[in-house]
Amino acid sequence: MLKPVYEYTKGMLRVDTNFCPGCTHGISHRLITETLEEMGKLGEAIGCGPIGCAVLAHKFMNVDMCECAHGRAPAVASGIKRVHQNNLVFTYQGDGDLASIGTAEIIHAAARGEHITTFFVNNAIYGMTGGQMAPTTLVGQKSTTSQAGRDIAQAGFPIKVSELIATLDGAVYVERVALNTPGNVNKAKKAVRRAFEVQEKKLGFSFVEFVSTCPTNWGVSPIAAMDFLKEKMLPYYPLGVFKSPEGGDA
């Protein structure tokens, strides 16, 4: 009998996702739930979804989960964690949600050292609303609200969120990973695990940024999207551990 090398996990519900071909949300969803399953924590996890393409994460991730108003997931998670201090509470947020409308919530949750974990999906664009400029949109990158490419004189600079969060004393584990190659996906999964472990040990706030793709709104094929990620995004958003409880920096 052949051994299956890839199959549904207990953490992913058996429904079709609403994500586009080549989108990496499916990978990050699976990494989170697979890690929880391996830790034996699916039944103890509580997730807070964003507004954006991942608003329906609760339909795919097999954990107790809620939708949050745009950008407010870290506040919601802080409230949940006060009630259930021994559960693993996480937020899953995109770049518009976390780095634009929800800037106050993420900064202060990190500063408070909330015992929650935030997964930040950075694909440099607003996905669900149709490809508008995000706070993480690269300089020169085209979007429906920066049609000639992001102009710093007009729209300023993209925000490097992991670097920003790492400056806050309440954040104890901050890592940026990418979802473009099998090797990077494996590294990403390790980061997810470390982030949850930091929470489990009540060490403080943990944060994992997934450098992700959006082929549909970038207007490229899935393969070209992976190239864009590697060639354009990673130079601006370097991978690595920005902060860890052991003190090991990138």
Add this chain to the structure above:
Amino acid sequence: MSTKVLMKGNEAFAEAAIRGGCRYYFGYPITPQNEIPEYMSRVLPQRGGHFIQAESEICAINMAYGAGAAGGRVFITSSSPGIALMQEGMSFLCSAEVPTVILTVSRCGPGIGGIQPGQADYFQATRGGGNGDYKVPVFAPSSVQEGADLVFEAMELADKYQNPILIFTDGLLGQMMEPVALPDPVPEVKSTDIRKHKPWALTGYGADDSKRNTVISLRLQPETLEKHVQKLFTKYDEIEKTLTRVETVDVEDAEVVIVAFGTVARIAKEAIEMLAEQGIKAGLIRPISLWPFPYAAFDKITSKTKVVISAELSMGQMIQDVQLGVKNRFPVELLSRTGGMIPTSLEIAERTKKILQEKGGN
């Protein structure tokens, strides 16, 4: 019930919330409600609860959404401009059916306005500024005791109806001290027992993922959303039947009926006594629930009445509900002060007398 103690309104409301089972309070400083977060930060941790000073009122109501969705009993407070920031959250709480008790110590606006008592947030409270079809029961106490009792009861009602409840006080009630007998505390619910009491709550499902819970408000299919909203409105119909509250004084016999809530109702009561000394029969309708508004109380007004007066600390907001209650049977007049000005009982009495004379009374 404890023996009567002298307490500042804000502190009595905070203590009543704790006794009603509140273990989660999220607040942001704004005058004139600051005694509440101060009290909660000091007292709640001693009672096994949690206090967070949020970075904004927006954050506070979303923390409340989280703790409420997780099955905790939550209390949040603010004042008018802060409540304005919470409107989005109220819409979410209603749609996702998350219980929360919210208290406003209302001041005056518009804009940053002032910090003295106001009632110009009647529309904000009863009509709301959040999006969509939703309703929030609003109770307006007129004494510290009534406020404490309503906050205590609202903790239970919010859970019962899985809906936010708003308590509408003002700077006068929040800042004044009165004797208050506090209710006995409700039994503690441990967080590990929440799912027994609230099977819908986010607690983590443990070993049985068939009991997975989600708390949501996005419904992209119009058919699904319409059904959900209709379900909410079935609940609101039930609330209209069960939570409409009003105090009436001498309405049947009155030449003039004053309608007033909260602080103004207290002042109006004194004005009514002053009018009685002059031989003028005035009655009072004091809505305790602003939504559901006690329209039926207006059916008690008889043909002896020449005019109905809506007395408000606003340019005339409740008067729209008064007109709906009066149904064109009587003229309705506005007696208004705003900007933080509060009429004295003498002013209410004199203006009432003048309005009555203009409408052909004695």
Add this chain to the structure above:
Amino acid sequence: MLKKMFFAGYGGQGIMLAGQMVASAAILENKETTFFPSYGPEMRGGTANCTVIVSDKPISSPLIFESDCVLAMNLPSMLKFEPTLKPGGVLLLNTSLIHQSAKRSDVTVLEIAANELAMELGNALVANMIMLGAFVRTTGIVKGETMEKVIHNVFAEKKADLVDLNLKAFNHWKP
């Protein structure tokens, strides 16, 4: 019995505390009472005031436009609240800070050098208790023995030796 009063002075003169203590004494005597402080920026250094009502019956409005008694710790307080007194009312003036006579002749005026009297006891901070003693003995709105209980309750929580000092101050003024 329905008595309405204003207590007023500079922030820091213990006016709010004195007003609260009258309300607390009223509760001990099973009377109805309300205490309403002015609030806002004027609380810091400017003139603060509070409204206290004591009654046998439930109190409707906690706000007053005419008063039975005014306790003024400084000149702005006297100027603001003297006109609110009903004929026959009582005006208590802290003449340590008010160097101007009352205008009204239809009210009882008590002039008390509260700061100097307080200094006789070695502590200027108890000027409010000197005035409170004069207030209680002149108006009889609450009983002296009740107020002494309140003084015990209020200061025992803070520091026991404050009880004696404040009791002394409360009984220091003689008509």
